[in-house]
Amino acid sequence: MTVATAACATCGSAGAVREHDAADYITGETFGVYRCPACDVAFTAPRPASMDAYYPSRYRRYARPVAALLRALYALRVRRWAANRTPGRALEVGCGAGWMLHALSRRGWQVVGLERTGEQAQFAAQELGVPVMVGGIERLPELGSFDLIFLFHVLEHLDVPSAALRACAERLRPGGRLIVAVPNYASWQSRYGRGGWFHLDVPRHLYHFTPAALSRLLREAGLTPTAVRYASWEHDPYGWVQSIQNRLGLAHNALTRTLMGLTPAPRGRLLSLALAALLTPPACVLAVLSWMAGAGAIMEITAVREGTT
Numbered sequence: 401m402t403v404a405t406a407a408c409a410t411c412g413s414a415g416a417v418r419e420h421d422a423a424d425y426i427t428g429e430t431f432g433v434y435r436c437p438a439c440d441v442a443f444t445a446p447r448p449a450s451m452d453a454y455y456p457s458r459y460r461r462y463a464r465p466v467a468a469l470l471r472a473l474y475a476l477r478v479r480r481w482a483a484n485r486t487p488g489r490a491l492e493v494g495c496g497a498g499w500m501l502h503a504l505s506r507r508g509w510q511v512v513g514l515e516r517t518g519e520q521a522q523f524a525a526q527e528l529g530v531p532v533m534v535g536g537i538e539r540l541p542e543l544g545s546f547d548l549i550f551l552f553h554v555l556e557h558l559d560v561p562s563a564a565l566r567a568c569a570e571r572l573r574p575g576g577r578l579i580v581a582v583p584n585y586a587s588w589q590s591r592y593g594r595g596g597w598f599h600l601d602v603p604r605h606l607y608h609f610t611p612a613a614l615s616r617l618l619r620e621a622g623l624t625p626t627a628v629r630y631a632s633w634e635h636d637p638y639g640w641v642q643s644i645q646n647r648l649g650l651a652h653n654a655l656t657r658t659l660m661g662l663t664p665a666p667r668g669r670l671l672s673l674a675l676a677a678l679l680t681p682p683a684c685v686l687a688v689l690s691w692m693a694g695a696g697a698i699m700e701i702t703a704v705r706e707g708t709t
């Protein structure tokens with residue numbers, strides 16, 4: 401691989417170094433993952449002018465048992481967030497089907513979601529009764545102020561994450577919390593998988609954060625990071641299974657393509673399914689060990705806006 405450099409998409413410094421060639425499993429195109437030595441944020445380049453070609457129509461539509469399992473995991477997470485707190489106002493940026501907001505509202509929170517697509521927003525509103533505004537972060541000021549704002553696997557998709565974090569910080573009441581979950585570029589899984597790491601997910605993920613880099617962006621937004629958690633049963637073991645298969649030389653993300661029913665069917669799809677069954681137990685062990693070591697594949701950072709209510 402030739403050493404290539406680019407200007408940093410976050411801080412503008414010249415000299416970001418190409419660390420990986422990474423393939424998109426939807427289109428087969430290759431992108432570069434660059435890391436900035438000045439601000440430590442990694443980013444995907446080139447950045448597509450339009451993302452339309454990179455999202456299949458079946459993206460994030462789950463089979464019924466998978467959906468039930470995800471909802472149960474989300475409910476547990478929300479229970480932790482709400483524990484020992486007086487219910488207040490909560491906002492989810494990029495709320496998808498609205499499952500987490502729904503779980504919070506059942507605990508007495510006043511909730512609202514923000515979602516880019518009208519289709520998802522309609523689902524959340526009609527099926528779950530969760531109010532959702534259609535649009536991007538430019539609509540935040542219309543929504544008022546909050547005790548809790550969360551972005552779950554959203555920040556890495558945004559054009560300018562630092563601006564999004566500042567916009568969220570401005571909407572927090574004193575003492576309010578911002579919770580951000582993204583893949584961890586410094587994880588064991590990332591270092592093992594390299595350009596074949598499942599959670600690189602180029603070009604949909606425009607940015608790749610380490611805990612230190614994201615903490616710094618949060619501080620620059622005026623917030624104080626207070627906790628980092630790594631436990632993510634829905635993303636971490638699966639990332640190991642798929643990343644190991646990629647490193648073993650199976651067709652890139654063959655398992656994911658098979659499970660999503662993408663066409664054409666990938667080469668070796670039966671092998672990838674059989675290997676997945678074999679790899680799942682060790683993947684769970686690797687995930688838990690990496691969480692204990694502070695190097696899990698997914699990180700959830702909580703940051704607080706200082707001040708008293």
Ligand SMILES: [Zn+2]
Nearest residue numbers: 408411436439
């Ligand atoms: Zn930079």
